[in-house]
Amino acid sequence: LFAWTKTWTMNEEVSDDYLGEEEEQHLLPSSVRGSINQFDSDLASLTGDDPEPVTLPEEEVQKEKGHSLGEKKIGNFLSFVFLINQIYGPGVLAIPIVFQQAGWFPTLVILTFFLVISSLSSTMLCEAIALIPGNRDFEKRIEYATAVKYYYGSRWHFVFQVFMNITLQSYNIASIIICAQSLDQFMLFLFDKTFALEFYPHPGFHSFTNIAMLYSSDVITISLGYLLICLMCIPMGMLNLDDNVKVVQTGSFIFLVVLLGEFIVYFIILGIGVGEHHQQRTLPAIGTNYAQLVSVFIFSWAYVMFVPSWVNEKKSNVNVNKIVWASGIASFFGYFFIGLLCAWAVPNLNQDDMLTPLSEPPTPKYTIIAAYLFSLGVIAPGIPVCSITTRYNLYVGKICGKKQSYFWGVLAPWVIGFIFSQGAIFAELLNWSSLIFNGIVNFLIPIFMYFSAVRAVRKRGDEDVASVMPLPKKVMRRAVPLAISLFGVTMMVIVIQIFVDFYYLAVLHQDLVG
Numbered sequence: 001l002f003a004w005t006k007t008w009t010m011n012e013e014v015s016d017d018y019l020g021e022e023e024e025q026h027l028l029p030s031s032v033r034g035s036i037n038q039f040d041s042d043l044a045s046l047t048g049d050d051p052e053p054v055t056l057p058e059e060e061v062q063k064e065k066g067h068s069l070g071e072k073k074i075g076n077f078l079s080f081v082f083l084i085n086q087i088y089g090p091g092v093l094a095i096p097i098v099f100q101q102a103g104w105f106p107t108l109v110i111l112t113f114f115l116v117i118s119s120l121s122s123t124m125l126c127e128a129i130a131l132i133p134g135n136r137d138f139e140k141r142i143e144y145a146t147a148v149k150y151y152y153g154s155r156w157h158f159v160f161q162v163f164m165n166i167t168l169q170s171y172n173i174a175s176i177i178i179c180a181q182s183l184d185q186f187m188l189f190l191f192d193k194t195f196a197l198e199f200y201p202h203p204g205f206h207s208f209t210n211i212a213m214l215y216s217s218d219v220i221t222i223s224l225g226y227l228l229i230c231l232m233c234i235p236m237g238m239l240n241l242d243d244n245v246k247v248v249q250t251g252s253f254i255f256l257v258v259l260l261g262e263f264i265v266y267f268i269i270l271g272i273g274v275g276e277h278h279q280q281r282t283l284p285a286i287g288t289n290y291a292q293l294v295s296v297f298i299f300s301w302a303y304v305m306f307v308p309s310w311v312n313e314k315k316s317n318v319n320v321n322k323i324v325w326a327s328g329i330a331s332f333f334g335y336f337f338i339g340l341l342c343a344w345a346v347p348n349l350n351q352d353d354m355l356t357p358l359s360e361p362p363t364p365k366y367t368i369i370a371a372y373l374f375s376l377g378v379i380a381p382g383i384p385v386c387s388i389t390t391r392y393n394l395y396v397g398k399i400c401g402k403k404q405s406y407f408w409g410v411l412a413p414w415v416i417g418f419i420f421s422q423g424a425i426f427a428e429l430l431n432w433s434s435l436i437f438n439g440i441v442n443f444l445i446p447i448f449m450y451f452s453a454v455r456a457v458r459k460r461g462d463e464d465v466a467s468v469m470p471l472p473k474k475v476m477r478r479a480v481p482l483a484i485s486l487f488g489v490t491m492m493v494i495v496i497q498i499f500v501d502f503y504y505l506a507v508l509h510q511d512l513v514g
Contacts, residue, residue: 068395068402069141070240070313079318081253082245082310083303083327088256088334089382090174091300093353095335098296099343103287110297111335117490118301119328121443123470124450124483125304126311126320130467131453133460137316137467144308145393148445151452160445161399164305165390167437169413171302172386175379176229176417178353182375183225185211185359189368196221222418230414233380237387237410242313244388248381255377260334262370263358267341283344291504294497300335304442309389320468387413439494444487451483 074082099107129147130136142150145164149157187194193207200220208214214223236248311320342354349357357363358371391409394400400408450470471479 064402068240068405069392070242072313072315073242074245074310074314074318076315076318076323078245078250079310079314079323080327082249083307083323084331085249085252085256085378086303086306086382086385087301087327087331088378089171089300089302090178090353090379091296091298091302092335092338093178093355094292094296095300095339096342096346096354097349098292099283099339100347100349101287101289101291102293103284104340104343105285106287106290106293107339108336110293111332111339113493114297114301115328115332117443117486118304119325120470120486121304121446122307122324123321123468125307125446126324127468127470128446128449128453129308129311131457138311138314141312141396142308143312143393143396144305145397145399147308147449149397151449151456157397158399160441161393161397163437164393164441165408167302167305167441168386168390169416170437171299172383172390172413173417174299175383175386176226176233176413178355179229179375179380179383180223180226181211181214182355182359182372183228184214184223185225186372187225189359189372194224196223197227226418229380229383233383233387234410234414236381236384238406239384239388240313241309241385241388241392244384248384252378252381255373259370259374259378260338262367263374264337264341266364266367267338267345271341271345283340289504291501293500294493295501298438298442298494302438302442304446306385306389309392321470383413384410436498439490443490444494447483447487447490451480451487454479454483 095107125144125147128151129142129144130138132140132142132147132150134140135142145157145161148160152160184194188209188211193209194211194214195205195207196214198204198206198219198221201218208223213219214221236244239248307324314320338354343349346354346357355371355374359368363371387410389409391405394408395402395405399405469476471482475482
């Protein structure tokens with residue numbers, strides 16, 4: 001882990017290219033060099049010498065552009081809008097409670113860590129895809145899963161498809177549940193009741209005056225809110241990414257900016273005591289409960305899996321590094337201020353999301369409406385992006401055909417989503433899927449793939465192949481040691497959090513949420 005740190009201080013003249021194989025091996029300790037050589041041998045035995053083609057034939061890609069696949073139409077501003085929207089997923093709703101439980105200082109440290117690691121993971125993944133021969137400027141249609149197939153072979157490609165689809169579907173189902181619950185609460189706010197199709201214990205279409213009866217009881221239902229979200233999002237999931245970004249994501253970005261502004265103003269007014277409900281508010285620097293400290297931010301920064309689909313449909317003049325880092329830094333400040341101000345202004349949060357206290361009296365009506373609109377205008381538009389990414393990876397990776405990819409990507413999440421609508425199941429889904437699958441798919445595999453890509457390029461003897469440049473030019477020569485360091489540190493953070501969560505569950509017998 002410290003090999004790269006040692007080489008950082010070396011005063012050497014640095015070129016723009018990656019280091020040669022022998023020169024870089026000299027920079028690593030002998031134990032690390034031995035492990036890398038053994039890895040090369042193992043990897044060759046896994047992938048074979050003559051791997052099959054990793055993506056669709058070029059003629060089929062051209063034929064499907066504008067039909068099942070999008071075209072390169074996403075410019076700079078729309079790229080920024082797209083990545084911002086994917087960062088602000090369902091995980092943002094749990095950030096205020098992390099500020100209260102863990103304290104603002106540990107939360108700020110972990111927030112900064114995941115800003116850096118998610119940005120590097122995104123750019124390293126894009127560089128690994130660009131380093132596939134003939135794809136320097138993303139000319140080929142290489143999705144995330146097909147890049148795994150190129151570097152690690154068909155067997156690991158299938159394993160990765162399972163991991164990625166679990167990640168995408170858990171992310172999607174979490175968004176579906178939040179939006180359905182919010183819409184049902186909104187109807188309860190407007191009409192004092194909502195409706196649901198009940199399967200058990202009293203089959204039929206019934207009205208409900210208590211949301212807890214729908215989502216926190218033994219009653220099995222599909223609520224009206226769930227059905228309306230389904231009808232709204234399925235057509236958007238049928239769009240290609242370029243069309244979705246142009247219409248749906250642009251509208252969502254407008255909602256995001258306006259509603260975050262409204263929340264910030266409300267939290268400031270509430271926190272400084274303007275109004276009749278003022279009370280003394282403090283926020284600890286160091287808290288006492290770290291159960292969600294890492295898992296919530298893994299879930300919040302889990303946009304890396306969407307990046308390959310975006311780079312395949314971005315315009316050629318869009319700079320990957322600039323867009324990724326600009327989106328990440330802008331989201332960092334939004335996360336920080338929303339989380340800090342909400343945790344400060346609304347004491348004793350005991351829900352798994354910040355919208356619940358904002359949807360209840362004595363909150364002003366305009367803020368209650370804003371809370372409902374946040375689910376519909378900001379979180380709901382992320383649902384079709386998961387659908388599009390799923391069908392792209394399944395279809396381009398030749399796991400299934402066009403029609404089957406539409407079913408598994410667009411329809412399947414709604415078929416099984418209502419099973420997870422019970423609150424406790426959702427909380428566990430959020431926490432454990434974040435730690436295990438999101439951590440692997442969004443952070444560990446991109447860094448490891450970048451390591452493999454750099455090694456493969458050096459073995460081929462290619463020159464001037466870097467197009468994304470995920471690292472500063474003076475650091476590119478230390479790409480492999482840095483990748484090893486990033487992988488090790490990220491793995492360590494995730495494993496420590498797993499042990500912390502296990503301690504809270506098994507030893508202290510405490511829920512991870514609330």
